[in-house]
Amino acid sequence: MTSSTEPTRATRRGTANWPTAGLSFGGDYSPEQWPWETVLEDMVLMGEAGVNLVTLGVFSWVVHEPQDGRFDFTWLDRMLDLLHEHGISVDLATPTAAVPMWLHRLHPEILPQDEHGHPLAPGGRLGWCASSPVFRSYALRIVERLASHVAGHPAVRMWHISNELGGGNGRCHCPVSNARFRDWVEAKYATVDALNDAWGTAFWGNTYSSFAEVTTPSGVTAHNPGQLLDFERFSSDELLGHYRAERAVLQRWTPHVPITTNFMVGLGPDVVDYTRWADETDIVANDHYTYGPDPLRHQELAFSGDRMRAMSGGGPWMLMEHAAGAASWHPINQPKRPGELIRHALGHLARGSDSAMFFQWRASRLGTEQFHSAMLPHAGRDSRIFRDITTLGGHLRALREVQGSVVADVQVAILHDNEAGWAVKSGLKPINRPSYAESARAVHNALFERAVTADIVPPWAALADYRLVVVPGLFLVSDTNARAVRDYVEAGGTVLVTWFSGIVDEVNTVRTGGFPGAFRDLLGVSSEEFSPLTVEERVALDNGWTAKRWTEFMRAPEDGSGVEIVARYAGGTVSGAPAITRRTVGAGAAWYLSADLEAADLGALVDRLLSESGVEPAAAVPRGVEAVRRRSASESYLFLINHTAEPAWADASGTDLLTGTLHDGQVPLAAGAVAVLRESGAWSTGSQGPGRP
Numbered sequence: 001m002t003s004s005t006e007p008t009r010a011t012r013r014g015t016a017n018w019p020t021a022g023l024s025f026g027g028d029y030s031p032e033q034w035p036w037e038t039v040l041e042d043m044v045l046m047g048e049a050g051v052n053l054v055t056l057g058v059f060s061w062v063v064h065e066p067q068d069g070r071f072d073f074t075w076l077d078r079m080l081d082l083l084h085e086h087g088i089s090v091d092l093a094t095p096t097a098a099v100p101m102w103l104h105r106l107h108p109e110i111l112p113q114d115e116h117g118h119p120l121a122p123g124g125r126l127g128w129c130a131s132s133p134v135f136r137s138y139a140l141r142i143v144e145r146l147a148s149h150v151a152g153h154p155a156v157r158m159w160h161i162s163n164e165l166g167g168g169n170g171r172c173h174c175p176v177s178n179a180r181f182r183d184w185v186e187a188k189y190a191t192v193d194a195l196n197d198a199w200g201t202a203f204w205g206n207t208y209s210s211f212a213e214v215t216t217p218s219g220v221t222a223h224n225p226g227q228l229l230d231f232e233r234f235s236s237d238e239l240l241g242h243y244r245a246e247r248a249v250l251q252r253w254t255p256h257v258p259i260t261t262n263f264m265v266g267l268g269p270d271v272v273d274y275t276r277w278a279d280e281t282d283i284v285a286n287d288h289y290t291y292g293p294d295p296l297r298h299q300e301l302a303f304s305g306d307r308m309r310a311m312s313g314g315g316p317w318m319l320m321e322h323a324a325g326a327a328s329w330h331p332i333n334q335p336k337r338p339g340e341l342i343r344h345a346l347g348h349l350a351r352g353s354d355s356a357m358f359f360q361w362r363a364s365r366l367g368t369e370q371f372h373s374a375m376l377p378h379a380g381r382d383s384r385i386f387r388d389i390t391t392l393g394g395h396l397r398a399l400r401e402v403q404g405s406v407v408a409d410v411q412v413a414i415l416h417d418n419e420a421g422w423a424v425k426s427g428l429k430p431i432n433r434p435s436y437a438e439s440a441r442a443v444h445n446a447l448f449e450r451a452v453t454a455d456i457v458p459p460w461a462a463l464a465d466y467r468l469v470v471v472p473g474l475f476l477v478s479d480t481n482a483r484a485v486r487d488y489v490e491a492g493g494t495v496l497v498t499w500f501s502g503i504v505d506e507v508n509t510v511r512t513g514g515f516p517g518a519f520r521d522l523l524g525v526s527s528e529e530f531s532p533l534t535v536e537e538r539v540a541l542d543n544g545w546t547a548k549r550w551t552e553f554m555r556a557p558e559d560g561s562g563v564e565i566v567a568r569y570a571g572g573t574v575s576g577a578p579a580i581t582r583r584t585v586g587a588g589a590a591w592y593l594s595a596d597l598e599a600a601d602l603g604a605l606v607d608r609l610l611s612e613s614g615v616e617p618a619a620a621v622p623r624g625v626e627a628v629r630r631r632s633a634s635e636s637y638l639f640l641i642n643h644t645a646e647p648a649w650a651d652a653s654g655t656d657l658l659t660g661t662l663h664d665g666q667v668p669l670a671a672g673a674v675a676v677l678r679e680s681g682a683w684s685t686g687s688q689g690p691g692r693p
């Protein structure tokens with residue numbers, strides 16, 4: 001069933017095509033694991049909680065196609081009708097994350113192979129190589145049968161392609177992948193000479209004489225950084241190719257149903273390049289899980305939300321999965337603290353999500369994730385989690401008017417590029433096993449603690465509207481993107497570049513002449529050697545601040561070229577060298593931080609940058625209270641989340657949509673409490689800054 005009026009991408013994307021009339025609330029739903037009486041009980045309890053969307057059929061391939069070529073949609077039809085009768089919309093999954101055992105038996109060659117050429121065993125999930133034409137043909141067949149079968153069913157409001165693509169099958173070294181990689185490399189470089197130049201194969205005499213000699217970077221002594229980086233890109237492209245193939249089938253049968261796939265956006269680098277994939281989806285969706293023992297887990301949650309917002313072009317995105325309580329894959333899986341379920345869900349909403357979806361609705365008794373929490377835990381309805389879920393359902397109904405509003409007043413951008421993260425882990429480095437996002441996280445934490453919202457954007461994003469741009473450890477950057485940072489500064493912006501930025505170009509080749517390579521001219525300084533520190537070592541700066549992990553032998557010109565030395569190293573191998581510099585460039589300022597500062601000292605530097613660039617917080621709140629503003633065409637909403645164990649106050653006015661209470665000037669927040677104010681008139685004073693309207 002195809003439509004004569006094909007929707008354009010612009011009409012497919014965004015709130016107009018959102019699967020629920022209000023904020024989406026629900027989770028992964030696996031009724032195939034349960035008897036029918038339990039399914040009927042689910043309908044009652046979903047009604048009680050206010051669930052309006054479930055993700056169905058993620059692992060149901062074998063239910064739809066119990067044997068090769070024998071299709072049976074009886075169960076699916078029954079479920080779709082039942083959910084529709086109960087007013088619950090369906091985010092229907094293509095079931096390709098769960099390869100039927102009969103397919104593994106018929107085609108063992110579809111299994112991904114590790115770098116030693118060992119195939120995964122059948123079972124688990126995502127047991128397929130993204131390059132396999134055999135798998136592709138079976139996958140597209142079930143997708144075609146499924147889509148043609150459900151086309152026109154009113155319950156089907158969104159498509160969920162596969163599940164966490166790349167989670168388990170992200171990198172494959174099978175013969176098919178090797179052949180595809182050779183083709184990909186040849187298409188990219190055209191000549192073997194160009195390939196040898198790009199990868200620098202003269203080192204260790206690894207020069208190729210033909211593309212036929214190229215392999216995936218599997219088990220050898222140590223790998224070429226260019227080859228490793230290209231293999232990351234290739235692998236992401238192969239998974240994207242699979243996604244697009246499934247999407248094309250769905251678009252043919254159900255052109256008006258929005259299509260998504262669930263990302264795993266966290267700190268990065270990600271298994272696939274989500275930023276470059278995001279436009280391929282109609283609604284950008286994320287799965288996010290916090291780590292219980294991490295005291296800053298709510299800040300890590302905010303970091304991923306701020307990344308998601310950039311991927312949705314500033315508009316609403318969908319939190320597709322998070323946990324109602326403990327996960328089960330960490331060494332120790334801790335439950336959420338009292339009230340944390342609601343704080344976390346609202347934390348995602350504050351940063352632009354128009355949903356609070358969970359993995360999963362009902363806790364499984366059996367199978368791999370039998371101890372993963374759920375909206376309805378093993379304990380059943382009479383439980384803390386289900387009470388919190390019901391409260392959250394009520395909150396989401398009270399917040400319905402927030403749907404479609406966007407995070408506003410964002411004055412700070414943090415540049416983040418997955419390719420830079422891949423480049424950091426591709427090849428040997430001054431510090432091995434570094435985590436690319438740690439520098440970005442450190443700055444983001446400091447901003448979070450000051451109630452300053454940041455957009456975490458790719459380096460090709462438009463920067464002009466931001467008052468402050470941070471370039472944290474952006475190891476790989478193109479000349480064009482480095483130039484854009486310079487243009488931004490010349491036009492009056494303030495930028496902070498931090499250590500290990502601008503070091504390599506797009507093929508992972510070091511930029512010579514002094515670090516930080518691509519940003520050296522802008523900053524007016526040059527480092528000639530890195531001097532990383534052991535875990536225990538600390539180096540003092542002459543302004544009383546302390547460096548950990550990283551210092552540099554940096555030189556600043558003595559000819560008055562506008563470089564101000566803000567602080568020098570007062571110890572370590574780099575004693576006396578500049579540590580932090582500031583340079584006026586055009587109408588703006590370019591700062592360089594060559595050291596990894598202790599958190600409190602980084603906070604002090606951030607304070608200075610915020611004040612110099614005129615960045616204001618969303619509200620005056622004490623440390624530990626999250627404050628983020630969303631705005632619609634007519635209203636402004638201030639999210640306040642007290643993550644501390646102490647009562648707190650926020651300087652703000654408006655009506656708390658969760659309680660109906662009108663606050664005039666001060667909002668009391670009990671320990672762990674949340675409030676969402678409709679600010680009505682209180683904000684329209686012209687102080688909203690240059691962020692998005």
Ligand code: GLA
Nearest residue numbers: 163164287321327359369372
């Ligand atoms: C992921 C998956 C789910 C489930 C959850 C919880 O996000 O998409 O299927 O495995 O993790 O572990």
